[in-house]
Amino acid sequence: MDEVFKALADSSRRSLLDRLHARNGQTLNELCEGLAMTRQAVTKHLAILEEANLITTIRHGREKLHYLNPVPIHQIGERWIRKFERSKLAALNELKRQLENGDE
Amino acid sequence: MDEVFKALADSSRRSLLDRLHARNGQTLNELCEGLAMTRQAVTKHLAILEEANLITTIRHGREKLHYLNPVPIHQIGERWIRKFERSKLAALNELKRQLENGDE
DNA sequence: TTGACATGCAACCATTTAGTTGCCTATTAT
DNA sequence: ATAATAGGCAACTAAATGGTTGCATGTCAA
Numbered sequence: 001m002d003e004v005f006k007a008l009a010d011s012s013r014r015s016l017l018d019r020l021h022a023r024n025g026q027t028l029n030e031l032c033e034g035l036a037m038t039r040q041a042v043t044k045h046l047a048i049l050e051e052a053n054l055i056t057t058i059r060h061g062r063e064k065l066h067y068l069n070p071v072p073i074h075q076i077g078e079r080w081i082r083k084f085e086r087s088k089l090a091a092l093n094e095l096k097r098q099l100e101n102g103d104e
Numbered sequence: 105m106d107e108v109f110k111a112l113a114d115s116s117r118r119s120l121l122d123r124l125h126a127r128n129g130q131t132l133n134e135l136c137e138g139l140a141m142t143r144q145a146v147t148k149h150l151a152i153l154e155e156a157n158l159i160t161t162i163r164h165g166r167e168k169l170h171y172l173n174p175v176p177i178h179q180i181g182e183r184w185i186r187k188f189e190r191s192k193l194a195a196l197n198e199l200k201r202q203l204e205n206g207d208e
Numbered sequence: 209t210t211g212a213c214a215t216g217c218a219a220c221c222a223t224t225t226a227g228t229t230g231c232c233t234a235t236t237a238t
Numbered sequence: 239a240t241a242a243t244a245g246g247c248a249a250c251t252a253a254a255t256g257g258t259t260g261c262a263t264g265t266c267a268a
Contacts, residue, residue: 062266080177084178
């Protein structure tokens with residue numbers, strides 16, 4: 001779980017996921033196109049995403065195809081985001097109450 | 105948005121959010137209890153959370169109270185998590201298809 | 209079979225990050 | 239008034255991070 005959050009913490013990596021979301025199964029070179037960094041830097045980002053299980057790769061001859069794995073993102077939604085959303089209104093109400101009470 | 109992801113990327117910070125989720129409005133010292141780091145380290149983490157707008161603080165005499173702000177987490181859920189969830193089944197199906205097709 | 213193409217590996221560098229220590233300031237209680 | 243309490247500030251350190259360059263390997267096409 002920590003690996004997933006860490007992987008998502010970088011905007012380059014999030015944009016790689018976005019690109020795969022737009023078109024799944026791209027090669028390394030395709031994913032490099034238009035990015036302001038070297039292929040090796042992209043390779044490292046993809047390795048981190050793969051380590052976090054956010055993408056899966058398949059070698060296809062001399063090409064490496066990258067596929068999104070949406071499961072970890074879904075898990076974060078389930079185990080983390082929704083947990084906080086559930087109490088969203090309650091939290092806002094308490095904050096409002098505190099503010100209205102002024103300084104005791 | 106980047107700040108929020110970066111803030112959430114650290115497990116110490118996520119556990120601070122968890123603590124506030126369990127009981128909102130805790131002081132700095134309360135949030136330090138039982139953690140294996142100095143008060144100053146916690147202060148820095150809280151500053152990062154506040155910078156990302158994930159918490160709000162109110163000075164109350166010599167105490168500083170910390171409150172969860174669930175809005176950014178909700179936004180991540182809306183703008184990011186759900187976006188990927190929507191195409192979850194589609195992605196899995198495509199991956200399955202690719203794998204079944206074998207090489208080419 | 210040889211050259212071009214797609215990717216991998218490793219060493220290196222600069223910056224950021226997470227944490228520390230030491231000291232200072234403000235508020236409360238006796 | 240003064241001591242204890244709650245927190246703030248700043249300098250420093252070690253390790254992680256994001257990036258680079260140079261070279262090696264494997265695969266495909268002419």
